Structure formats: C-alpha cells, structure tokens
Amino acid sequence: MPDFNWNDTTNFVSKLTFKRIANAFKVLGSFYWSKMRKRPVQWGLPISLSFEPTTSCNLRCPECPSGLRAFTRPTGMLQADFFRDTIDEISKELLYLIFYFQGEPYLNPAFLDMVKYANEKGIYTATSTNAHYLNDANAKRTVESGLDRLIISIDGTTQDVYTQYRIGGQLHKVIEGAKNIVKWKRELKSKTPFVFFQFLVVKPNEHQIEDIKRLAEEIGVDQVRFKTAQVYDYEEGNRLIPTIDKYSRYHKNEDGTYTIKNKLANQCWRLWHSPVITWDGLVVPCCFDKDAQHRLGDLKKSSFKTLWHNDEYHNFRSQLMKGRKNIDICANCSEGASVWK
Numbered sequence: 539m540p541d542f543n544w545n546d547t548t549n550f551v552s553k554l555t556f557k558r559i560a561n562a563f564k565v566l567g568s569f570y571w572s573k574m575r576k577r578p579v580q581w582g583l584p585i586s587l588s589f590e591p592t593t594s595c596n597l598r599c600p601e602c603p604s605g606l607r608a609f610t611r612p613t614g615m616l617q618a619d620f621f622r623d624t625i626d627e628i629s630k631e632l633l634y635l636i637f638y639f640q641g642e643p644y645l646n647p648a649f650l651d652m653v654k655y656a657n658e659k660g661i662y663t664a665t666s667t668n669a670h671y672l673n674d675a676n677a678k679r680t681v682e683s684g685l686d687r688l689i690i691s692i693d694g695t696t697q698d699v700y701t702q703y704r705i706g707g708q709l710h711k712v713i714e715g716a717k718n719i720v721k722w723k724r725e726l727k728s729k730t731p732f733v734f735f736q737f738l739v740v741k742p743n744e745h746q747i748e749d750i751k752r753l754a755e756e757i758g759v760d761q762v763r764f765k766t767a768q769v770y771d772y773e774e775g776n777r778l779i780p781t782i783d784k785y786s787r788y789h790k791n792e793d794g795t796y797t798i799k800n801k802l803a804n805q806c807w808r809l810w811h812s813p814v815i816t817w818d819g820l821v822v823p824c825c826f827d828k829d830a831q832h833r834l835g836d837l838k839k840s841s842f843k844t845l846w847h848n849d850e851y852h853n854f855r856s857q858l859m860k861g862r863k864n865i866d867i868c869a870n871c872s873e874g875a876s877v878w879k
Contacts, residue, residue, distance in 0.1 A: 543732060543760055543761060545729045545732065546686075546687070546732035546760070549662070549686060549729065549730060549732070550662055550686070553633055553660055553661065553662045554633070555630075555660070557630050557631060558585075558630070558631060558632070558633045561582045561583055561585065561631040562582075562585050562633070563582075564581040564582030565580075565581065565582040565583075565584075565585055565810055565811045566811075567581060568580050568581035568582065568810060569807055569810040569811070572810070572855070572859065573859075576859055577856070577859065578852060578855035578856050578858075578859055580810060580846065580847060580851070580852075580855070582631065583628050583631040583632070583842075583843070583846065584628065584631070584632060584811055584812060584813055584846070585631075585632070585633050585634065585811040585812065586632070586633060586634035586635070586636065586811060586812040587628070587632055587634070587635055587636065587812065587813060587814075587815065588636040588638065588639050588812065588813070588814040588815065588825060589616065589621065589624075589635065589636070589637055589639070589652075589815050590616060590638070590639035590640060590641065590814070590815065590816050590817045591615070591616045591637055591638070591641065591643040591645075591646040591649050591652070591665075591817065592613075592614065592615045592616060592641040592642070592643065592645050592646045592817055593611070593612075593613045593614065593640045593641040593816075593817060594613055594615070594641050594642065594645045595640075595641045595642045595645070595668075596642055596645070596668070596670055596706065596707075597642070597668055597670075597704055597705060597706045597707050598705040598706045599703060599704060599705060600703065600705065600778070602640070610829055611816070611818075611820075611829060611830050612818065613641075614817050614818055615645075615646045615647075615648075615817060616646060616648075616652070616817040617648075618648040618651060618652055618655075620819060620837075620838075621652050621655075622652075622655055624815065624837060624842055625655065625656060625659060625661075627841060627842050627843060628842055628843070629656075629659040629660075629661060632661055633661065633662060634661070634662045634664070635656050635661045635662065635663050635664070636664050636665070637649070637652070637653060637656075637663060637664065637665040638664075638665050638666045638689075639814055639815075639816065639825060639828075640828055641817075642667060642668055642670070642671070643665050643666070643667055644667055644670075644671035644672070644676065645671070649665075650676075650679050650680060650683045650685075651683075653665070653680075653683040653684065653685050654682075654683040654684060657683060657684030657685070657686075658684075662686045662687070663684070663685050663686050663687070664685075664686060664687035664688075664689065665685065665687070665688060665689065666689040666690075666691060666736070667688065667689070667690060667691070667715075668690075668691050668704065668707060668712065669690045669691070669692070669711065669712040669715035669716060670707065670708065670711045670712065670715065671715070672714075672715025672716070672718050672719060673715070673718065674718050674722075676718075677715065677718030677719045677721070677722050678718075678722045678725075678726075680719060680722075680731065681719065681722045681723055681726050681728050681730070681731070682726065684730065685730065685731040686730050686731055686732065687730075687731055687732045687734075688719060688731040688732070688733045688734075689734060689736050690712065690715070690716055690733065690734070690735055690736065690759070691704070691712075691736050691738065692709075692712050692713075692716075692735050692736070692737060692750065693737055693738045693740065693743055694709065694742075694743045694746060695709075695746045695749040695750055695753050696709070696746070697709045697710075699742055699743050699746060700712075700743075702740075702742040702743070703738065703740055703742065703743070703778070713753075713757065716733065716735070716757050716759055717757055717758075719731070719733055720733065720757060720758040720759065732760050732761075733759045733760050733761075734754075734759060734760055734761035734762060734763050735750060735753075735754045735759055735761070735762045735763070736763050736764075736765055737750050737762060737763070737764050737765065738765045738766075738767050739764050739765065739766060739767065739780050739782070739785035739786075740767050740778040740779075740780055741777060741778055741779060741780050741781060742777075742778070744780045744781065744782050744785065747764065750762055764785060766785055766786060766787045767779070767780070767787065768787060769788075772787075772788050772796045772798075773795055773796055773797075774794075774795060774796070775790075775794070775795075775796060776796075779796065786799070787799060806824070806858050806862060806868070808823070808824045809823055809824070809851075809854065809855050809858055810855070812824070813834075813846075814827070815837065816830050818838070819836055819837035819838045820833050820835075820836055820837075821833070821834045821835045821836070821837060821842075821845055822834060823854060823867065824867070826867040826868070827867045831866075831867070832854065832865075832867065833850070834848070834850040834851050834854060835848055835850055835851070
C-alpha cells in the first residue's frame with residue numbers, strides 16, 4: 539500500500555488556517571534561530587500536541603510501562619473539562635492533536651466526546667488503539683466523532699504470534715474492530731478516519747510482514763505501516779530485536795553486543811513544536827518521558843501559554859542545545875533533529 543493517501547492529505551490541508559500557518563513559521567523560525575545562536579528562543583505556540591486520555595490499559599505488552607504496570611506516577615483518566623480548557627487556550631494555533639501517550643484511549647468514557655470537541659475546533663485528530671473496544675457502537679461513534687486518523691496496533695496475523703507481544707490480547711477482537719470501522723465509514727459515507735494497521739516488527743512476528751499486508755487489503759483498511767521496536771535492555775541482545783536489519787533500531791557488533799543505529803543530533807525539534815500532556819496535567823518534553831520524570835510544568839497551576847515560556851522549558855531547551863547524550867530519555871531515542879520527524 540502506498541505511503542501517500544490523497545483523502546488523508548487533502549483532509550489535513552483543509553485544517554490549515556492563516557493563523558496556524560503563521561504560527562508554524564514562527565515556531566520553525568525560532569528553532570533554526572536557536573540553532574544559529576546556540577541559545578534557545580521560542581516563538582509561537584505548539585504546532586502539534588499529545589494529550590493522554592488515560593494510563594490504563596487492558597494488555598500487558600512487555601516493553602510498555604502501561605503493560606508492565608511500571609509507572610511511578612498515578613493511573614487515571616483525563617477529565618473532559620480540563621481538556622476543553624486547555625484546547626480552548628491554544629486551538630487557533632494548534633494544527634495536530636494526538637490523543638495518545640500511554641494507555642488505551644477507549645478506556646476513557648469521555649474519549650470520543652473530547653475527539654468531537656477538538657474536531658469542532660478544526661484540529662486534525664489522531665489516536666492509537668489496540669482495537670479491543672471497537673465494538674459496533676464504538677466504531678460508529680468513532681466515525682461520527684470526526685476523528686481524522688486511527689492507528690490500530692496489530693503485531694501478528696495469528697493468535698499465537700500476536701500474543702507474544704500483545705500479551706493478554708485477542709486478535710479476533712482487533713480484526714473485528716477494524717472491520718467495524720471500515721463498515722461504518724461506508725455506511726456513513728465518511729472519508730475519515732484514515733485507518734492504518736501499525737505493525738511493530740519484532741523477532742517473533744517478522745515472518746508475517748507479507749501476511750499483514752494481505753490481511754489489511756482483505757479488511758479494507760487504508761494502509762499498513764511498519765514500526766521499529768524500542769527495547770530497554772538491548773546492549774546484550776533481546777528476544778524482541780528482529781533479525782531483519784531494516785526493521786531494527788539496533789546494530790549488532792562483532793563482540794555480540796548491540797548499539798543504537800542512529801546517531802544523536804545535538805538538538806531536538808520536538809521541544810519547539812510538540813509537547814506532551816499527561817492525563818493529570820503535567821507537561822513533559824516528549825513521548826520518551828513515559829514516567830513524566832522531566833516535568834516542565836503543571837497545567838493545574840498555570841496556563842499553557844505561561845508554561846510554554848517558563849524557566850523549566852527554557853532550561854531544558856538549553857540543555858538540548860548542549861547535547862542530547864546527557865539526557866536520559868534521549869539515550870534510547872531513534873529520532874534526530876529533523877523538523878519532519
């Protein structure tokens with residue numbers, strides 16, 4: 539399936555406004571100006587934002603804090619009123635809203651109501667789900683909510699392979715959920731959400747790469763995308779690291795140890811354009827800070843616009859300008875400083 543999808547692209551472009559375009563240029567300009575000066579400056583507001591609906595999850599995936607129940611921060615649900623207040627503050631500049639950080643979004647009873655609210659503000663909305671809760675009613679509500687992009691995590695085409703990573707999951711529920719979404723898109727004559735299967739390539743499932751493409755075509759989802767797996771203990775090898783080099787974040791050395799392939803750039807674009815907000819209002823640098831250890835502010839105590847320019851953000855951006863290798867959450871990051879990441 540092609541990487542480019544005309545309906546999804548035109549839908550995304552339709553969300554652009556003069557204010558959002560102007561804001562994006564401000565943010566982009568401030569990033570490059572910061573690189574030139576080697577001192578951070580921040581103009582504009584976020585172009586994109588990740589909002590966490592919940593930390594709860596029904597599965598036990600081995601490399602996920604939600605699955606491992608390994609959080610030191612509390613588990614809870616994003617409250618709709620708090621979400622609306624935050625979105626109201628930055629909606630005119632915000633272009634892209636990711637309803638995901640940790641946990642399974644559909645476990646939050648107000649999730650689709652919040653999606654609908656953001657959609658009414660003209661914001662492009664996306665989420666990622668394990669699809670176990672996409673029953674017929676939720677699938678219909680999902681399409682009606684105006685959700686623009688739905689990522690369905692499906693890491694195997696047979697139950698025995700799927701459950702080696704998605705521990706506690708039922709593949710038939712994932713397939714049924716995907717079919718429900720495709721059905722209601724047709725019934726409601728809706729071009730959204732753009733639906734794609736995300737296949738996390740690990741050693742137990744790498745032999746099913748062609749099978750997932752065929753399954754996706756049979757069901758009628760829009761696309762398949764393959765994702766490389768982040769593992770925490772990789773230096774001495776890990777049972778999840780695939781043997782197909784193309785799909786591995788790690789390089790095997792001559793002595794049998796592993797290192798991360800991508801070299802770290804000294805700056806990271808994410809700190810200028812795409813913050814992450816936990817369900818309880820903590821703002822953290824990016825999606826690699828899964829336990830919210832680097833807290834840049836608390837939206838229960840401050841407005842977003844104030845927080846975006848506070849000392850904590852300035853200091854973290856300054857630290858990034860000096861080098862990412864000294865920041866723990868950057869150590870296992872496979873992304874560089876490109877503005878297109």
